[in-house]
Amino acid sequence: MSKDIILKAENISKQYRLGQVGTGTLSHDLNRWWHQVRGKENPYLKIGDTNDRSTKGESDYVWALQDINFEVERGEVLGIIGKNGAGKSTLLKILSRVTAPTTGSIKFGGRVASLLEVGTGFNGEMTGRENIFLNGAILGMTKKEIASKIAEIIEFSGCERYIDTPVKRYSSGMTVRLAFAVAAFLEPEILIIDEVLAVGDAEFQKKAIGKMQDISKQGGRTVLFVSHNMAAVKSLCTRGVVLEHGKVVFEGDITNAVSNYLRGHSEALNHKFFSDDYDYDRFKLNEIFINPKGGIADEVLDEEQIIEFNTRIIIKNNAERLHLTYVLKDDEGVTLFTFSNSKSGIKLENGENTIKCTFPKGFLNIGTYFMDLYLIEDAKITLFTESDIMNFSVQESQRQIGSWLGREPGFIKPMFVWSKI
Structure with missing residues (x-):
């Protein structure tokens, strides 16, 4: 069809000349005309900077648009x-x-x-x-x-x-x-x-x-x-x-x-190492990695997988008073939910810890997600927080021919238990 x-x-491209003269000087116009008379290309199409208003360019010409199709x-x-x-x-x-x-x-x-x-x-x-x-x-x-x-x-x-x-x-x-x-x-x-x-x-x-x-x-x-x-x-x-x-x-x-x-420019990654900038008096954050169960951190995550969130952190003292909390957000910055090890029965210990949280199969929908990290002391004092410390994408899984292709409404897809009475 x-x-x-x-x-x-x-x-479609659009070029402008910067400064007080908007379209160019008389000499430039004559130069364009002379090239046109001889059947040659406009000489100013080969020059000009990309339209990035935050940087100082090299040319008086700027491309407001380039090769739009x-x-x-x-x-x-x-x-x-x-x-x-x-x-x-x-x-x-x-x-x-x-x-x-x-x-x-x-x-x-x-x-x-x-x-x-x-x-x-x-x-x-x-x-x-x-x-x-x-x-x-x-x-x-x-x-x-x-x-x-x-x-x-x-x-x-x-x-x-x-x-x-x-x-x-x-x-x-x-x-x-x-x-x-x-x-x-x-x-x-x-x-x-x-x-x-x-x-x-x-x-x-x-x-x-x-x-x-x-x-x-x-x-x-x-x-x-x-x-x-x-x-x-x-x-x-x-x-x-x-x-x-x-x-x-x-x-x-x-x-x-x-x-x-x-x-924007933040590429969705599911594996991040942290530098010495994250070494503090009470702890040192080493690594966060997200992987499908049984897979490695660099593998693509899809909607039909069990997903594991891993945090590798060194606690220097009083680990029993600390817990980790993550806030998961959608790609518009809207908070979806919070998850924490505080009431899970899994405790942090002095020394190196690798602590894992597992999301069930099919829980997260297709899309890009952002996480904020908090390290909390005594369930009330925030020792550390960083917004958007990590972002990752969940992709569409392979589906049978004839099934719905694309993203369904909502950000979570819980696998509820169904029964027939």
Whole structure:
């Protein structure tokens, strides 16, 4: 079955010149023109630094985007996520035709409506009602088509009392409400929404996300959504693209995309040695390793395995007063549960200890997990704590043909005992 591709980005790159001159000097423009006349490549495409705003570069040119490729199917909701400065807004401006790419091309299969900044496409001197007709005309709609939708737009926006007031007197929240209503109800085939929804209140954000779900599922229209609210991204989007320094570092299922973004540069490992920095008066932390039962620490962990958590630690004195506590968190930093040897009957002793905690088969779902470590004295005094001291991933196991493939809801999958009476 062939895909119904409504938007295709091929080798999209965008180069900017840093400093007070944004696009380059006259000499650079003449140099570009001379190369073009002779049928040669733009000489400035071979220079330029990666878009890392935290470092000092070597060149006056910077690549805001580099070699971006992706496809979007009709009716799909694509989340575009990444840190500030990753290139998200630049990409949306190119997709919205606000600016042109330096290299590459975009193929569209329908009409595009964009909501990139507060008041995008609005004329401040015109009333809200007049701006609705203006935006509709820009989208290629007739006056009759716009008039048939205007009552729904005004009701959804919640700005009825001010609809005949110039938009310049609107608050930013009111402007976003009306702009979103216009973009959503005038039925573009592709709707592009930047972080601008964050300006609205909680009630409107919920309402807007519900509307985007409706237009994608029922209307078969495509939504490109940028937000730093990962809960909104996960609830709305089906697929995600993660940008970093102007490049695509991940593309795929939205749950995995969010995990990739939140994990950042911290690679999921299940074996960690500790340096002399972890040598204290009362103890020395040597090693933490996580392995499948019967396996070694460097093996991949999967959802159908018994998993063993091992901590190797030297206690220098008064071991009977100490216990270890771990806090397990998901990839959004939400605490799932705490586990400790304090009431297990397993005691720490003076000298070297290797203490193990075993999770039953199938207990942890697919995903990336983070652990905080605490060393507690007398069940009340924290001698040591470190957040995210360890992270590890649980992968999908081999499954039978015809079974569910992918991550099921939730973070634990306890194997309860079932019986038939």
